[in-house]
Amino acid sequence: MGHRFPAIVVLGWVLAAAALSLLVTPLGTVVERSSTAFLPEDSPTLQGLRVMDTAFGSGDTQSYVFVVITDDDGLGDGERRVYADLVSTLEDEPERVSEVQDYLGQPQARRSMTSKDGQATYLVVGLRSAVGSPASDEDVKWLRSAVEDLDAPPGTEVHVTGDPAMISDLTTAVNEASLKITAVSLFLLVGILWLVYRRVTTVLVSLVTIGVALLCTRGALAWAGEQGLALSTYTDAFVVAITLGAGTDYCVFLISRFREEYGNGLEPLDAVAEAVSRGGVRCSV
Structure with a gap:
């Protein structure tokens, strides 16, 4: 031809x-x-995540991100306010956020989620979207935008990390x-x-x-x-x-x-x- x-x-x-x-x-x-x-749905990592989430979490979590709050001068009232505001913002988005693991309702967990020098703390955020999916990228962008909107005091830094954030x-x-x-x-x-x-x-x-x-x-x-x-x-x-x-x-x-x-x-x-x-x-x- x-x-x-x-x-x-x-x-x-x-x-x-x-x-x-x-x-x-x-x-x-x-x-x-x-x-x-x-990752494919049948990967051992996701299977293990589902088992853990069913036993200890909400049962709707597909991935986790971590929000880290730091201040070289030590965490104070300003950082605690930022922490509480962020938890409230996350809990108001149930379509994106499946669970928030923070120490506001569990004061005994505060020591394990705060650095020994008192300069950093974090909270775990469960997302309904799978790592690397378009929805996950959108959720990470939304979370970072929410972090930027926080009225953080001078010297305080708030960062989003974890597998979804790194893949994004x-x-x-x-x-x-x-x-x-x-x-x-x-x-x-x-x-x-x-x-x-x-x-x-x-x-x-x-x-x-x-x-x-x-x-x-x-x-x-x-x-x-x-x-x-x-x-x-x-x-x-x-x-x-x-x-x-x-x-x-x-x-x-x-x-x-x-x-x-x-x-x-x-x-x-x-x-x-x-x-x-x-x-x-x-x-x-």
């Missing part, structure tokens, strides 16, 4: 890229809406890094292709080919995600890196093979067919 009707094949791929880009929900949106949790930070860092990686990769891609071929048309053909492949890949994954395929929060970043890398390799390989076959006397279309067949792709001629 590609040998006999190259224009139809090229047009088909361009139309596929356009359709998948315009008619399918963007991959980033699908990932945010339907990505799976960081990791996801944010990966997404931010992927934009930089994509920009650097494109710059290196253009540089490598220019050094190898020294022709604008050859470089443009490679870039367009890789661009079409990337649009089709992201669109196909987004469609599959909407149909129920489990996607990770890192899917978008990985697919860009893999497609750019593989696309560059195959473009360099196939163009080199084409030039070799064309130099051996084959007609352009025959040279393309031979180059593709040598690349492990079966070509119908």
Whole structure:
């Protein structure tokens, strides 16, 4: 097909890229809406968490975060007020927070939840969302926003940590890094292709080919995600890196093979067919 009707094949791929880009929900949106949790439901860690939560907790907790309050000058009335205000805020959000383990109602627990030097204390917050899920990221953002709204006295610091918070930070860092990686990769891609071929048309053909492949890949994954395929929060970043890398390799390989076959006397279309067949792709001629 590609040998006999190259224009139809090229047009088909361009139309596929356009359709998948315009008619399918963007991959980033699908990932945010339907990505799976960081750990599978049958993992030993989550099974153990469920058993412990059923026996000792609310029975609705999927993950825990820790809010740490510190003051180098020692905890005083101001920090205790912040602690009480935060507990009240958390208890007013039952849709997000399944339980709050604090020492307000259990004074005997205060010693175990406060540092020996009296400069730090913490409380445990149970969340209804699983670690690494989009809902967990939203809950961590909400909790950090609630912490920032606290009227903390000068010198007092309040931080949110724990697995959900760390995974949320990791996801944010990966997404931010992927934009930089994509920009650097494109710059290196253009540089490598220019050094190898020294022709604008050859470089443009490679870039367009890789661009079409990337649009089709992201669109196909987004469609599959909407149909129920489990996607990770890192899917978008990985697919860009893999497609750019593989696309560059195959473009360099196939163009080199084409030039070799064309130099051996084959007609352009025959040279393309031979180059593709040598690349492990079966070509119908």
